[in-house]
Amino acid sequence: xGEMYYSEFVDVYDKLFATTKRLEKxxxxxxxxxxxxxxxxxxxxxxxxxxxxPDYDEREFGISGQLTLKALAFAFGVPENKVTEMYRKVGDWxxxxxxxxxxxxxxxxxxxxxxxKKVFENLxxxxxxxxxxxxxxxxxxxxxxxxxxxxxxxxxxxRTLLQDLRIGVADALLRDSIxxxxxxxxxxxxxxxxxxxxxxxxxxxxxxxxxxxxxxELEKISIIPGKPINAMLAIKVEDIDEAFxxxxxxxxxxDKYDGFRVLIHKNKDKxxxxxxxxxxxxxxxxxxxEAVKKYVKGESFILDSEVVGYxxxxxxxxxxxxxxxxxxxxxxxxKIAGQLPVEVNVFDVLYYQGESxxxxxxxxxxxxxxxxxxxxxxxxVSARQIIxxxxxxxxxxxxxxxxxGEEGIMVKKLDAPYQQGRRVGYMVKLKPTVxxxxxxxxxxxxxxxxRGGMLTSYILGCRTEKDFVEVGKVSSGFKxxxxxxxxxxxxxxxxxxxxxxxxxxxxxxxxxxxxSVTYQNIQKSPSYSSGYALRFPRISHYRPDRxxxxxxxxxxxxxxxVRMQRKAEK
Ligand code: AMP
Numbered sequence: 001x002g003e004m005y006y007s008e009f010v011d012v013y014d015k016l017f018a019t020t021k022r023l024e025k026x027x028x029x030x031x032x033x034x035x036x037x038x039x040x041x042x043x044x045x046x047x048x049x050x051x052x053x054p055d056y057d058e059r060e061f062g063i064s065g066q067l068t069l070k071a072l073a074f075a076f077g078v079p080e081n082k083v084t085e086m087y088r089k090v091g092d093w094x095x096x097x098x099x100x101x102x103x104x105x106x107x108x109x110x111x112x113x114x115x116x117k118k119v120f121e122n123l124x125x126x127x128x129x130x131x132x133x134x135x136x137x138x139x140x141x142x143x144x145x146x147x148x149x150x151x152x153x154x155x156x157x158x159r160t161l162l163q164d165l166r167i168g169v170a171d172a173l174l175r176d177s178i179x180x181x182x183x184x185x186x187x188x189x190x191x192x193x194x195x196x197x198x199x200x201x202x203x204x205x206x207x208x209x210x211x212x213x214x215x216x217e218l219e220k221i222s223i224i225p226g227k228p229i230n231a232m233l234a235i236k237v238e239d240i241d242e243a244f245x246x247x248x249x250x251x252x253x254x255d256k257y258d259g260f261r262v263l264i265h266k267n268k269d270k271x272x273x274x275x276x277x278x279x280x281x282x283x284x285x286x287x288x289x290e291a292v293k294k295y296v297k298g299e300s301f302i303l304d305s306e307v308v309g310y311x312x313x314x315x316x317x318x319x320x321x322x323x324x325x326x327x328x329x330x331x332x333x334x335k336i337a338g339q340l341p342v343e344v345n346v347f348d349v350l351y352y353q354g355e356s357x358x359x360x361x362x363x364x365x366x367x368x369x370x371x372x373x374x375x376x377x378x379x380x381v382s383a384r385q386i387i388x389x390x391x392x393x394x395x396x397x398x399x400x401x402x403x404x405g406e407e408g409i410m411v412k413k414l415d416a417p418y419q420q421g422r423r424v425g426y427m428v429k430l431k432p433t434v435x436x437x438x439x440x441x442x443x444x445x446x447x448x449x450x451r452g453g454m455l456t457s458y459i460l461g462c463r464t465e466k467d468f469v470e471v472g473k474v475s476s477g478f479k480x481x482x483x484x485x486x487x488x489x490x491x492x493x494x495x496x497x498x499x500x501x502x503x504x505x506x507x508x509x510x511x512x513x514x515x516s517v518t519y520q521n522i523q524k525s526p527s528y529s530s531g532y533a534l535r536f537p538r539i540s541h542y543r544p545d546r547x548x549x550x551x552x553x554x555x556x557x558x559x560x561x562v563r564m565q566r567k568a569e570k
Contacts, residue, residue, distance in 0.1 A: 001002075002043070002199075003039075003115060003117075003425050004036075004039050004041075004115065004116045004117075005113055005114065005115055005116065006113075006114040006115060006116050006153055007034070007059055007113070007114070007150065007152075007153060008032075008061075008116075008154050009047055009156070010062060010150075010153050010156050011030060011117060012032075012048075013156050013165070013167050014029055014030070014049070014152065015028045016029070016167040016168065016169065017166065017168075018465065019316070019541060020168070021442070022173065022465065023410070024078050025031045025168065025169070025173060025177075026173060026176055026177050026180060027180075028331060028395075029048065029169070029173065029174065029177035029180075030177045030180035030181040031179075032048075032392060033045070033177055033178055033182075034181045034182075034404070035471060036208075036211050037181070037182075037208075040493070041117075042206075042208050042209040042439075043120070043205045043206040044116055044120060045118075045174075045204050045205055045396050046204060046205065046206045046377050047116070047120070047160070047481070048158045048167035048169050048174060048204075048554075049159070049165075049169055049171075049174065049204070050164075050169075051086075052120060052123045052124050052127070052157070052249070054201075054202060054203035054204065054205065054291040055171075055202045055203065055204070056202040056203065056227075056278040058279050058280075059127050059128075060127065060163075061123070061126055061127055061162075061163065062127075062281060062342050062497065063126070063138070063142075063161040063162060064496070064497050064499060065093060065138065065162075065500060065501070066088075067094045067135065067138065067501065068158060068161065068162065068513070069084065069087065069093075070316075071138075071139045071142040071143050072093075072097060072158075073098060073147070074139050074140075075142070075146035075147050076100040076101070076104055076146070078100065080211040083100075083375040084098070087436075090389055091501055091502075091503055092501065093159075093162060093166075093501075094155040094156070094158045094159040095157050095195055095498070096158075096161075096551065097149075097151075097154040097155050097157065097158040097397070098147065098151040098155040098159070099151070100146075100154070101146060101149050101151045101153070101155075102150070102257040103152035103340070104147075105150060105151070105543060110458050111147070113219060114145065114148050114149055114150075114153055116157075117497060117530045118145070119145060119157065122141045122145050123160065123161070125141050126138050126141050126142065126161070129141075130281055132136060133195050144159070144163065145157050146158075147383075148306060150397075153460075157226075162500045162510065163380070163500075163510045164500050164510055166467070168465070168466035168467055170465055170466060171549075172465065173197070173465065173503075175191070175194050175195055175198055175202060175207075175249055176191060176194075177384075178194055178204075178207060178208055178211050179191050179194045179211070180255075180487045181211075182211050182335055183211075185481035187281055188306065189216070193215065193218050193436075194207060194211055194218065194274075194421055195217070196420075196421075196475060197210060198209075199229070199230050199420040199421050200222060200223055200225075200229055201220050201221050201471065202227075202228060202229065202230065202278060202419070204220065204469060207221070214344045220316075220510075221309070222356055223302060223350060223351050223356050223358065224264040224267075224351075225267040225270075225272070225300050225301070225302055225351065226265055226267055227265075227267055227295070227301070228263065228265075228272075228274040228278040228280070229263065229330050229420060230278070230420040230421045230549075231261055231263060231276050231304060231420065231421075232348075232418055232419055232420055232421070232424075232426065232427065233421060233422065233423045233424065233550075234302075234410060234427045234428055234429045235295055235413070235423045235424075235425050235427075235428050235429070236428070236429055236430075236431075236566045237428045237429070237430050238430075238433075240391050240394045240395055240398070240411075241391070241429070242483060243258060243394070243411035243428050243430075244391070244394075244411070246411075246413075246425045247412060247413040247414075247416075247425070247426050247427075247428060248413055249388075249389035249413075250387050250388055250389040250414065251387070251388070251389075251394075251411050251412060251413060252362065252363070252366065252386070252387050252411070252412040252414055253385065253386050253387075253394050253397050253398075253409055253410075253411050254383045254384060254385045254386055254405055254409060254410045254412065255345070255383060255384045255404075255406045255410075256399045256401070256407045256408040256409050256410050256429055256430075256431065257306040257308045257317075257343070257345050257383070257406060257407070258308065258317070258319055258320055258406065258407040259295075259306045259307045259308030259309065259320060259323065259345070260275065260306065260307055260320060260323070260545040261275060261276040261304070261305070261306055261307075261545070262274070262275060262278075262281070262285075262305050262306070262307045262322070262344070263275075263302060263303070263304055263305070263350075264286070264288075264292055264296075264298055264301075264304075264305055264344075264346075265301075265302050266292065266296070266298070266299075266301050266302075267299075267300045268300065271286050271289045271292055271293065273285055273288060275327070275545045275546075276490045276545060276546060276550065277545065277546055277547030277549070277550065278547075279327075279545075281327055283324065283333065284326055284327060284328075284329050284333060285337070285342070286333065286334065286337060287337045287341065287342065288307060288342065288344055288380075288452070290505060291344055291376070291379045291380040292344070292380065293376045294374075294379070295373060295376050295379060295454040296346075296372055296373055296374075296380070296417065297371075297372045297373075297374070297379040298352060298353060298386070300351070300352070300353055300354060300374050301349060301351055301352045301353070301372070302349070302350040302351035303348065303349050303350070303369075304346070304347055304348035304349070304350060304418075305344050305345055305347060305348075306344075306347065307323070307340050307342045307343070307344050307345070307385075308323075308342060308343050309322045309323030309326075309340050309341070310341060310342070310343060311377065312339070314340075315378070316338075316405070317343075317405055317406075320487055320541055320542060321389035321486065321542075323340050324486075324541075324542070324543075324544060324545070325340075326340055326342075327542055327544050327545055341378070343377075343378050343379060343381065344379070344380040345379070345381055345382075345383050346369060346373060346380065346381070346382050346383065347369075347382070347383035347385075347410075348362075348365055348366075348369065348418060349365050349369045349372070350365075350418055350482045352368060352372070353544075357418070358417060358420075358522060359417045359418075360417065360418075361414065361415045361416065361417070362412055362413060362414055362415070362416050362417075362418070362426070363387075363414045363415065365418070366385070369382050370382060372437075376381070376504075381543050385402075387414070387498040389435040394409075394411070397409060398430065401500065402432065408429060408430050408431035408432065409429070410427055410428070410429055410430075411427065411428050411430065411502050412427040412428075413425070413426045413427070414424065420454070421549075434518050435518060435519050435520065435521075435560070435564075436515070436517060436518045436519070436540060437462075437517055437519070437534075437551075437552045437556070437557070438472065438513050438514055438515070438516050438517075438543060438546060438549050438550055438551045438552060439460040439461060439462055439511075439514070439515060439517050439551055440458065440460070440461050440462075440468060440511040440512070440513060440515075440551050441458045441460065441461070441495065441511070441513040441514075441515060441550060442459055442461035442468050442470065442508065442509060443458070443459030443470075443506060443507060443508045443509060444456075444458050444459065444495055444506075444507050445455065445458075445459075445473075445505055445506050446505040446506075446507075447488075447508075448505075450532065451488065453492075454488050454489060454492045455488070455491065455492045455495050455496075456475055456478075456488050456490075456492075457473055457474070457475035458473065458474050458475070458515075458535065458539075459472075459473050459474065459545050460515070460517060460534070461472055461511060461530075462530060462551060462552045462553060462554055462557055463548065463551055463552070463553045463554065463556045466555065468511050468548075469528070469529040469530040469554060470528035470529045470530055470535040471528055471530045471534055471557060472519075472528060472533045472537050473537075474517060474534075474538065474539055476537075476538045476539070477515075477517075477538045477539025477540060478489075478491055478539060478542075484565075486542045491513075491542065494513060495507075495509055495513065498510045498513070499514050503513050510550055511541070512533075514537045514541060514543040514544075514546040514547065514548065514550065515541065515542055515545055515552055516540045516541040517539055517540065518533040518537070518538050518540045519535060519536055519538070520535050520536040521534075521535040521564060522535065522557065522560055522561045523535055524561075529555060530554055532557050532558075532561060
């Protein structure tokens with residue numbers, strides 16, 4: 001028990017890399033998961049996703065191409081300029097690590113075999129080191145692993161560190177493989193049970209362990225205040241007719257506030273605030289914590305809400321950008337809270353006084369919400385809502401919402417449970433037609449002239465089952481001056497640490513930065529790996545509050561393409 005060679009992981013990585021077929025991948029993973037179960041180290045399962053922490057944990061390696069270069073030079077005793085030269089030729093850190101490690105093995109007689117425990121430990125240390133000498137300590141920890149690694153092992157260690165494993169293990173695949181590893185009967189039920197458990201835990205180690213023990217243990221995984229959970233997502237509709245079709249009538253119609261999603265957790269005197277990507281933002285919003293204490297009754301609860309900024313003088317709501325800077329803020333928090341006040345609009349309750357409300361009907365949850373909230377304008381209120389079967393009434397509500405500067409409306413199914421993640425159609429959004437999509441930046445180009453040294457053009461990607469594919473390039477939307485909004489300079493600073501490959505003036509970055517993009521049309525295009533290209537794209541928002549799970553999938557793009565074609569034909 002407990003002992004395992006890292007080479008066993010590497011064998012699986014290679015096998016997964018070698019096939020793009022979903023069923024084959026699933027079989028490979030299921031087999032390996034059975035082996036892993038015998039080791040009694042459930043956290044090692046994170047390595048299959050190239051991670052060392054659960055998905056809700058935001059800590060990162062913080063390893064750039066530059067640091068990789070230094071670690072490789074140090075580990076293999078090669079001058080840095082030689083490594084740079086190799087990089088110029090090959091353009092792939094993983095491959096360079098492999099070559100260097102193989103060469104070293106040929107000349108050294110002895111090196112010990114890497115065990116998973118050691119790899120896992122060192123990787124965790126790389127994340128946790130802080131303070132003086134951090135960089136050189138990180139390099140030492142990485143070099144210690146590389147120095148004892150075979151070529152293939154070195155390649156995957158480097159790829160893990162750069163968060164670029166390239167073996168195509170998405171959450172859905174891992175969930176299904178865990179089910180396959182332990183269950184043969186009632187497959188459908190177990191797939192959905194494992195899926196639900198994952199939505200609640202956001203932690204593959206927890207799900208993996210429970211799945212081994214059996215159905216009862218999986219069912220025990222529940223929501224508790226303090227542990228972040230995935231939010232329910234909305235689908236987009238074209239008009240009220242479609243909204244009613246999806247949600248049935250009567251339905252609830254609510255304002256769609258233009259702020260950012262916050263799940264509010266409380267247990268006794270402790271309050272936590274989590275964004276939709278499970279990031280803990282409690283510290284950044286002491287004013288929200290205060291409001292929750294004051295205006296919500298109850299010892300323990302989990303609420304779903306949209307937090308919206310407003311101008312303290314004019315009392316006019318401000319667009320998301322204005323408060324987005326509060327999300328990442330680490331200093332002067334009280335001061336900025338005064339300058340950029342927010343209002344909390346609560347629209348759901350998922351847990352109350354020790355009981356989960358996820359499976360209860362929305363109308364019941366809303367009733368509870370109204371009982372426990374004391375509405376206080378500009379601080380904390382329950383979302384404006386009507387319940388109606390009338391198209392005219394819904395239309396009036398919609399127009400009224402727009403005239404008050406809201407983004408649009410949400411229509412919600414009254415008897416639906418709170419279904420986490422997946423866009424199931426229990427709530428739909430209706431906005432005036434601007435075509436927009438959330439996408440992730442997967443590459444960028446340096447500008448020239450006045451914009452030299454800055455990354456000013458961005459390659460956009462959407463999600464597939466396996467990884468990310470390109471859907472176009474965008475260079476407009478950000479600003480030159482800070483007073484006007486997010487600048488190219490700021491975006492460059494944020495992108496630089498994410499660079500994993502550099503060729504000429506083009507860089508590839510690990511997919512982290514989410515942006516909302518408007519565009520005029522979608523075309524088929526051989527120039528981008530998705531086969532589609534956005535026409536006239538423009539970045540409307542930088543979205544630090546969203547993660548890659550939130551972005552559009554290739555299927556979404558295909559659907560949009562078909563929809564736009566149809567519209568054009570009408
Ligand atoms: P979108 O961001 O366009 O996918 O729209 C869904 C988002 O709208 C949710 O994730 C919330 O952040 C936000 N939202 C604003 N008002 C509401 C509301 N009344 N109910 C649910 N979500 C809302």
